[in-house]
Amino acid sequence: MTTPAAEAGAHGRPPVTAALAAELAQQRFGLTGEITELGSQQDRNFLVDDAAGRVVLKIFNVATDASAIHDQVGAMTALAAAGVEAPSPVPAADGSLVGTVTLEGADHRVVALRFVEGEQLVDEHHLPTDVVTGLAELVARSTLALATVTPAAARTSMWDLQHGRDVVLDLSRAVPEDERERLLAVTEAAWARVEAVADRLPRQLIHGDVTDDNVVVRPDAGGRPAVVGVIDFGDVVESWRIGEVAVTVTAMLHHDLDDLGVLRAMVRVFADRLDLTADERAVLWPLVQLRAAVLVAAGRHQAAIDPENVYATTRMAHEWRCFEVAAGLDADAMAALFGDAPAAPTPVSPLLSLRAADGSLPVPVSFAPESDDVATDLLLRTDSEAAALDAALARATLVLVPQGAPRVTGARPASRPDAQLSQPLAAESVSRGGHELLTLVDATVLAVDDSTLHVAVQGEDGVEHRVEVACVQPSPDCRVGEVVPAGESLGRATPVEDVADAVPGAATSRHHLRLRVLPAGCATDLPWACADDVAPGYSALVAATDPALGLPVAAPLDEDEADAREQARRNAFLPDNTERYYRRPPQFVRGRRSHLIDSRGRAYLDLVNNVAAIGHSHPALEQAVSRALSMLNTNSRFLYRQLADFSERLLATTGSDAYDSVVLVNSGTEAVDLALRMAQVATGRRQVVTHAEGYHGWSMAADAVTTSAYDNPHALDSRPDWVSLTDVPNGYRGRYRGEDAGARYAADLGGVLDGLVSADRAPAAVIMESILGNSGGVVPAAGYSTAMQDQARRVGALTIADEVQVGYGRTGESFWAFQAEGTTPDIVVCAKAMGNGVPLGAVITRKEISDALGREGTFFSTTGGSPMACAAGLAVLDVLEREGLRENALEVGTHLRRRVEALAERHPLIARVHGRGLYQGIELVTDRETLAPAAAETAAVCEALLHRGVIDQATSERQNVLKVKPPLTLTHAEADFFVDALDDVLSRKWY
Numbered sequence: 004m005t006t007p008a009a010e011a012g013a014h015g016r017p018p019v020t021a022a023l024a025a026e027l028a029q030q031r032f033g034l035t036g037e038i039t040e041l042g043s044q045q046d047r048n049f050l051v052d053d054a055a056g057r058v059v060l061k062i063f064n065v066a067t068d069a070s071a072i073h074d075q076v077g078a079m080t081a082l083a084a085a086g087v088e089a090p091s092p093v094p095a096a097d098g099s100l101v102g103t104v105t106l107e108g109a110d111h112r113v114v115a116l117r118f119v120e121g122e123q124l125v126d127e128h129h130l131p132t133d134v135v136t137g138l139a140e141l142v143a144r145s146t147l148a149l150a151t152v153t154p155a156a157a158r159t160s161m162w163d164l165q166h167g168r169d170v171v172l173d174l175s176r177a178v179p180e181d182e183r184e185r186l187l188a189v190t191e192a193a194w195a196r197v198e199a200v201a202d203r204l205p206r207q208l209i210h211g212d213v214t215d216d217n218v219v220v221r222p223d224a225g226g227r228p229a230v231v232g233v234i235d236f237g238d239v240v241e242s243w244r245i246g247e248v249a250v251t252v253t254a255m256l257h258h259d260l261d262d263l264g265v266l267r268a269m270v271r272v273f274a275d276r277l278d279l280t281a282d283e284r285a286v287l288w289p290l291v292q293l294r295a296a297v298l299v300a301a302g303r304h305q306a307a308i309d310p311e312n313v314y315a316t317t318r319m320a321h322e323w324r325c326f327e328v329a330a331g332l333d334a335d336a337m338a339a340l341f342g343d344a345p346a347a348p349t350p351v352s353p354l355l356s357l358r359a360a361d362g363s364l365p366v367p368v369s370f371a372p373e374s375d376d377v378a379t380d381l382l383l384r385t386d387s388e389a390a391a392l393d394a395a396l397a398r399a400t401l402v403l404v405p406q407g408a409p410r411v412t413g414a415r416p417a418s419r420p421d422a423q424l425s426q427p428l429a430a431e432s433v434s435r436g437g438h439e440l441l442t443l444v445d446a447t448v449l450a451v452d453d454s455t456l457h458v459a460v461q462g463e464d465g466v467e468h469r470v471e472v473a474c475v476q477p478s479p480d481c482r483v484g485e486v487v488p489a490g491e492s493l494g495r496a497t498p499v500e501d502v503a504d505a506v507p508g509a510a511t512s513r514h515h516l517r518l519r520v521l522p523a524g525c526a527t528d529l530p531w532a533c534a535d536d537v538a539p540g541y542s543a544l545v546a547a548t549d550p551a552l553g554l555p556v557a558a559p560l561d562e563d564e565a566d567a568r569e570q571a572r573r574n575a576f577l578p579d580n581t582e583r584y585y586r587r588p589p590q591f592v593r594g595r596r597s598h599l600i601d602s603r604g605r606a607y608l609d610l611v612n613n614v615a616a617i618g619h620s621h622p623a624l625e626q627a628v629s630r631a632l633s634m635l636n637t638n639s640r641f642l643y644r645q646l647a648d649f650s651e652r653l654l655a656t657t658g659s660d661a662y663d664s665v666v667l668v669n670s671g672t673e674a675v676d677l678a679l680r681m682a683q684v685a686t687g688r689r690q691v692v693t694h695a696e697g698y699h700g701w702s703m704a705a706d707a708v709t710t711s712a713y714d715n716p717h718a719l720d721s722r723p724d725w726v727s728l729t730d731v732p733n734g735y736r737g738r739y740r741g742e743d744a745g746a747r748y749a750a751d752l753g754g755v756l757d758g759l760v761s762a763d764r765a766p767a768a769v770i771m772e773s774i775l776g777n778s779g780g781v782v783p784a785a786g787y788s789t790a791m792q793d794q795a796r797r798v799g800a801l802t803i804a805d806e807v808q809v810g811y812g813r814t815g816e817s818f819w820a821f822q823a824e825g826t827t828p829d830i831v832v833c834a835k836a837m838g839n840g841v842p843l844g845a846v847i848t849r850k851e852i853s854d855a856l857g858r859e860g861t862f863f864s865t866t867g868g869s870p871m872a873c874a875a876g877l878a879v880l881d882v883l884e885r886e887g888l889r890e891n892a893l894e895v896g897t898h899l900r901r902r903v904e905a906l907a908e909r910h911p912l913i914a915r916v917h918g919r920g921l922y923q924g925i926e927l928v929t930d931r932e933t934l935a936p937a938a939a940e941t942a943a944v945c946e947a948l949l950h951r952g953v954i955d956q957a958t959s960e961r962q963n964v965l966k967v968k969p970p971l972t973l974t975h976a977e978a979d980f981f982v983d984a985l986d987d988v989l990s991r992k993w994y
């Protein structure tokens with residue numbers, strides 16, 4: 004009997020050398036030029052670099068007949084007509100499109116096809132979401148186009164998934180023993196699902212191999228990879244339409260995807276464009292499993308019969324990886340993820356109850372991301388879960404963690420979001436002294452062993468459910484087939500020795516029991532928790548446990564939709580010009596030290612939020628603020644101690660008697676605004692000189708001195724008449740570079756100042772950020788800051804240092820960035836880190852300057868310097884000192900800088916690391932000679948970093964600098980995590 008694989012063509016490649024191919028190309032098609040062999044499983048493909056364009060000479064294996072080739076040509080033509088690029092046949096000298104060549108006595112068909120210029124996806128490890136969905140769009144279009152072609156003849160292809168099972172059975176002999184059993188088991192299970200609906204699956208001509216090997220990609224206008232065409236029509240066949248989709252989906256699985264949610268996005272594209280039937284969606288994942296199994300079996304087989312076929316042997320790792328991913332995900336869960344599986348029936352009445360040894364009932368405890376049951380200081384620890392349970396057990400004898408919501412205790416620091424198993428697929432009960440699980444209805448025992456139990460129960464509505472219990476010591480009455488009557492015990496929770504460091508003195512032994520309700524007949528090897536990207540699929544299978552225990556049903560939440568809803572809500576009322584980060588932003592619900600945590604319970608390392616200098620949600624700040632609010636809420640017209648306490652501490656940070664006055668306000672903008680007014684009133688002058696590329700705030704005055712063209716493209720031509728401009732002293736990419744850049748910029752400033760004096764507009768002040776934040780964290784060209792100060796003093800102007808971003812220990816060497824620059828500004832403005840999120844800003848200056856304000860009436864800010872704001876300010880300063888965060892900024896910042904500088908040796912995109920301490924800017928350029936800014940690449944890197952668990956954003960006028968301004972709590976390990984993620988992203992061609 005011929006096997007399907009043999010019949011369908013599991014053959015060695017035709018015996019064609021490059022020399023013979025060159026001869027054929029020349030004689031048949033008049034093609035000349037350099038000839039290179041391309042990979043193929045079973046045919047021979049040669050690329051001929053002909054002067055009129057590149058052409059692929061294809062010599063088919065012996066089993067390919069003329070009607071098959073007719074279909075291939077028909078398919079190419081249909082695709083080209085639908086705007087999908089495809090090879091076009093080159094006529095031979097005699098006008099025919101398909102020829103025959105006899106090799107070692109056997110006839111082989113031969114064609115020459117115009118090469119579709121572009122690249123393949125296969126060797127690009129990371130595939131960004133937009134590339135994958137772009138591929139799905141192309142496949143959908145090509146599938147619609149192929150539906151218009153009438154197949155010439157029925158033919159059998161071993162790649163046609165209709166024969167998938169037989170091919171695996173035939174070829175799996177070449178698969179090593181340890182892999183074969185699993186391969187066959189997965190194949191049989193998948194096939195059973197496919198076979199059940201096979202007759203109902205829509206059929207048409209399909210390409211059969213639209214994979215990462217066979218699609219052509221070229222950069223679009225924005226430099227992003229766009230999937231434009233399809234090549235290799237050797238597997239064209241009339242078959243199941245959904246098989247086409249399954250082949251493409253399978254090919255994605257060996258790649259590093261942003262997360263598996265992208266598969267859902269792909270299927271949405273197919274479902275919309277192709278109007279997939281319910282049957283098609285239901286068998287998609289089984290077909291993916293089958294395709295992966297065929298790839299493994301065929302790859303091993305080919306390597307065995309043709310060991311020199313490097314193409315086949317190098318693909319084996321990819322094929323096995325596809326199989327691992329496909330086999331590792333449950334077909335029902337994937338069907339649910341793709342939007343087509345019956346939801347597990349929800350029990351309408353309680354079926355089970357839990358009781359502690361002392362008779363007490365369980366107290367529900369929530370580990371949901373926003374739950375107060377998980378204290379902030381328990382987050383992001385390896386023992387978070389144990390610690391949160393211990394904390395709960397300090398309040399109750401028996402606790403029950405419901406199944407419904409994601410668990411924030413699964414969040415892990417410095418870790419990829421899709422590796423954090425935040426979605427529980429079971430409810431869990433925990434006690435100190437032991438507890439029992441009772442059934443409230445008659446329960447038939449289905450399976451039992453030492454630690455697991457399965458029973459069948461029926462609710463009031465007559466619907467039968469299967470209850471799976473783990474970590475249980477089953478009752479002696481639990482024997483398969485027996486009925487445990489209502490009210491009786493099914494088993495006891497198992498003691499677990501599990502030490503949490505979090506709660507001092509907590510006993511270390513807890514009793515645990517895990518349980519979930521499944522639909523009757525459901526598979527029982529589902530995991531107990533899963534990552535958020537596949538959670539909508541898995542949780543649809545087991546969504547009914549909470550009501551079975553008498554808890555309210557947690558409404559199944561589709562987090563993708565929830566995020567989109569939240570975004571739409573915000574967009575509805577925010578002005579369009581409000582900045583927003585990320586194409587699909589996570590929704591953040593809490594933070595802890597250097598991490599933010601989203602509504603799905605996933606943690607991200609935060610490299611951007613410089614406001615949270617002492618870390619997110621610091622308990623010392625929370626306590627100080629809440630104590631202050633509980634004590635006194637008034638304003639600075641009244642006498643209270645905190646105003647002086649904080650102001651004195653703030654002055655002390657300057658370490659200089661040049662400052663003796665502080666005015667507290669609510670923000671950086673207010674501080675800048677007030678500083679400008681003070682300078683004008685104190686000098687009796689109006690003109691202010693500001694630097695190009697600066698950002699100082701949004702009020703009328705702060706905006707007037709803001710020159711950033713990124714924030715306002717018209718900035719430079721729309722400044723009011725009291726503002727004059729001088730160049731930004733950027734010695735890296737500015738007008739002046741090299742050693743004397745600082746002096747030359749200062750000389751230019753001198754010219755501006757002199758010009759103003761001679762125009763009778765002598766300046767009141769010169770304002771600058773001590774490190775040029777908006778230029779990308781650039782330290783001013785050497786010598787500029789002191790020379791600027793000299794120049795200003797020469798004409799009687801005051802200097803204003805904007806330390807809103809860069810002050811407060813961030814730069815490591817000194818508390819204020821101006822100190823490292825060797826200057827003593829007349830006025831210092833600060834905000835952001837001062838309150839670590841509590842609105843707080845300050846102007847620090849000399850009393851003679853601040854007193855001058857009196858000439859313009861009184862000054863008052865209602866909440867500026869309130870008791871609460873001062874308490875926050877004091878708490879932040881305490882923590883900075885106590886935890887040595889300035890020193891940490893220096894140490895970890897230096898480490899991070901060294902590591903990124905080392906990366907620059909391997910990644911030409913990284914041009915320079917600017918800044919100091921933990922205020923850095925990683926500048927990316929496409930050309931180190933011209934310094935052409937890599938803005939598109941920077942944006943793409945930020946998106947790619949998000950999927951790797953790092954929050955970063957672009958800065959500078961040119962949007963080509965990666966911000967590095969994390970909480971000052973950043974650890975060495977976290978810095979390494981970021982640099983490794985950046986290395987990984989930059990090692991990819993597309994990100």
Ligand SMILES: Cc1ncc(COP(=O)(O)O)c(C=O)c1O
Pocket residue numbers: 669670671672673675698699700701772776805807808834835
């Ligand atoms: C350098 C600088 N100055 C002033 C401000 C304005 O501060 P705020 O947003 O607190 O008003 C900012 C804000 O980003 C800033 O970066």
